[in-house]
Structures are given as C-alpha cells and as structure tokens.
Amino acid sequence: MVTRGLWWRRALLAAAAALGLLTCCAGGAQAAAPPPRAPGTAIVVASFNFRESELLAAIYALALLQAGIPARLQPGLGPRELVQPALARGRVDVVPEYLGAALAGLEPAAGVAMSDPVAVRRELARALARQDVRVLQPAPAQNQDGLMVTRATAARLRLRTISDLGPFASRMVLGGAPECPQRLYCLPGLRRVYGLQFPAFVPLATERERSGALGQGAVDVAVTDTTSAHLAGSDLVLLADDRRLQPAGNIVPVVGAAAAARYGARLTSALDRVSARLTTGDLIFLNSRITVDGQTALTGARAWLERQGILPGPG
Numbered sequence: 001m002v003t004r005g006l007w008w009r010r011a012l013l014a015a016a017a018a019l020g021l022l023t024c025c026a027g028g029a030q031a032a033a034p035p036p037r038a039p040g041t042a043i044v045v046a047s048f049n050f051r052e053s054e055l056l057a058a059i060y061a062l063a064l065l066q067a068g069i070p071a072r073l074q075p076g077l078g079p080r081e082l083v084q085p086a087l088a089r090g091r092v093d094v095v096p097e098y099l100g101a102a103l104a105g106l107e108p109a110a111g112v113a114m115s116d117p118v119a120v121r122r123e124l125a126r127a128l129a130r131q132d133v134r135v136l137q138p139a140p141a142q143n144q145d146g147l148m149v150t151r152a153t154a155a156r157l158r159l160r161t162i163s164d165l166g167p168f169a170s171r172m173v174l175g176g177a178p179e180c181p182q183r184l185y186c187l188p189g190l191r192r193v194y195g196l197q198f199p200a201f202v203p204l205a206t207e208r209e210r211s212g213a214l215g216q217g218a219v220d221v222a223v224t225d226t227t228s229a230h231l232a233g234s235d236l237v238l239l240a241d242d243r244r245l246q247p248a249g250n251i252v253p254v255v256g257a258a259a260a261a262r263y264g265a266r267l268t269s270a271l272d273r274v275s276a277r278l279t280t281g282d283l284i285f286l287n288s289r290i291t292v293d294g295q296t297a298l299t300g301a302r303a304w305l306e307r308q309g310i311l312p313g314p315g
Contacts, residue, residue, distance in 0.1 A: 042070035043259055046083055046092035049076045051290055056096035058301035060253060060271055066311055067270035069263050080105050088131040093259035099138055100247025115244035132257040136268055138250035139275040141283050145185060145246055146226040147239045150214050154237040161242040162194055169196040175213050176223030178203035185246055193245045211236060227280060232288035277308050
C-alpha cells in the first residue's frame with residue numbers, strides 16, 4: 001500500500017518534471033502556443049510569463065493533485081494575448097487571472113466600476129461565458145499598481161495614502177515603468193483622480209531598480225506592484241489607494257467549461273479553497289522567497305499549501 005507521504009513525493013516529482021520541461025518558454029513574450037491535446041488528459045494549469053503567475057499556477061495545480069485530479073503545469077506560456085485564446089480553445093484548462101486586467105483585455109462594457117471586485121467579476125463572467133470559460137471565486141489577494149515611498153519619507157511627511165501626497169507632489173520625482181506616462185491607470189490616472197503633478201518622471205524598468213532608486217534618493221515616489229517582493233520586511237511603505245484609482249486586482253481562477261464539467265464540484269471546490277485563503281501579504285512573502293531568496297515556484301507553492309493545511313506536511 002502506498003503511504004500518503006510516498007504518494008506525495010511521487011506527485012511532486014511528476015509536477016516538478018512538468019515544470020522543468022516547460023520552463024523553457026518562461027519569461028519569453030513570444031512563447032510557442034501549447035500543442036493540441038486529446039480529450040480526457042490531465043487538467044492543464046497555465047501561467048503568464050512572469051514569476052508570480054508561475055507561483056500561482058503551481059499552487060492551484062498542487063491543490064488539484066491533492067483533490068485527486070490529474071494536473072500538469074504549463075508555466076510561462078506567454079502574455080494574456082496568447083494565454084486567453086489558448087484557454088478559450090481548450091488547449092489549457094485553468095489560468096490564475098487578475099480580475100481587472102482580465103476584463104480590461106476583453107473590452108468591458110461601459111460603466112463598469114473597475115475598482116469594485118464584485119462588479120468586475122460579474123462582467124468578466126458574462127464576457128467569458130461566451131467563450132465557454134467559467135470565473136470562480138476571487139481571492140482576497142490583489143496585485144495592482146501602487147505608490148511606495150521610503151519609511152523615512154512617510155514618517156517625515158506623514159504619508160499614509162496617495163491623497164496625502166497632494167501638497168508635496170509638485171516637489172517630488174516619480175519613478176516607474178517606462179510605459180507609465182501612457183498608461184491610463186498610471187501617471188494620467190494619478191493626475192486625473194488625485195490631481196498629482198510630478199515635475200519629473202524617471203523610467204525604471206524593474207522593481208529592483210525602483211526600490212533601489214528610492215533608497216538612493218534618485219526618486220521620491222515609485223510605482224510598484226502591490227505584491228512586490230521588495231515590500232517584504234523592507235524600509236519601503238505602500239501608500240493606500242484611497243480614491244480607488246486602480247482596477248480590482250484580485251487573483252481569480254478562470255476555468256474552461258469542459259474541465260469544470262469533467263470534474264464538477266471537486267475541481268471548483270479545490271480551487272476556491274485555495275483562493276479563500278490567499279492574501280496580498282502571502283503573495284508579498286512568497287514573491288520575496290522566489291525573487292530574493294531564489295526559491296523555486298514549486299517549492300514556494302508547496303510550502304504555502306502545507307502551512308494552510310491544504311497539503312499534508314512533511315513526514
């Protein structure tokens with residue numbers, strides 16, 4: 001009789017093999033489309049081509065294995081423009097999405113309150129139903145654009161929210177992704193919603209560059225992902241989006257209808273159980289372990305699931 005521990009070691013070896021075989025295209029914006037697949041094969045959990053998405057895909061895939069559902073990973077498949085059609089065509093079955101970004105990519109109906117996760121999920125479900133894709137329950141965890149400052153700057157100017165920057169923005173330098181001046185929810189949105197008029201903008205391509213520029217005083221404020229690894233145990237403070245500029249960024253699994261029908265409540269319950277426990281703080285910590293400490297996505301995913309009691313612990 002196979003013990004539970006031995007079963008898990010074998011399952012994780014299989015998952016790790018899938019991860020190792022498929023990471024050849026991780027990080028590449030032009031990753032190849034997944035090959036055709038026969039009906040009845042394992043549930044394919046795909047990710048976008050960045051580390052947090054690969055981590056989330058690993059978490060959901062391992063949860064499916066624990067529920068007795070055969071699953072394999074397709075990490076780093078590519079950008080949304082490639083992943084979304086693959087899901088619609090049944091080439092992959094499950095994708096950890098971001099509510100607002102997913103809906104924005106589908107040209108949502110006018111008048112949707114993009115900062116409201118309930119409204120966004122409802123509209124996203126309506127839009128994806130036409131492609132035979134279901135939207136499950138969103139997680140509390142969100143990844144949005146945010147603004148960060150050093151702890152010293154926050155204390156000196158008494159900054160807690162983005163609105164608090166109002167009296168000081170005209171004397172501050174903003175750093176962010178090179179695309180920020182053109183993005184609706186970045187610099188134009190900060191001007192429109194908060195009235196912030198930064199006199200200078202410094203393009204910085206990575207989170208590491210932005211946090212470094214803050215620490216060195218090259219910029220006063222920096223745009224960041226709200227789940228950035230550099231927010232974990234650092235001297236940086238994330239300012240609250242008190243006027244709700246950003247679209248809802250809740251993590252949400254989207255599932256092909258055929259896969260949902262094949263495994264029914266066993267599949268949806270396993271995914272919803274993960275989502276119910278996943279917080280923004282969890283993602284900051286996990287991203288730190290992967291980005292800073294060099295942990296693999298699969299190792300980080302397994303450790304989080306064990307801490308949540310979803311997977312059995314070692315031994």
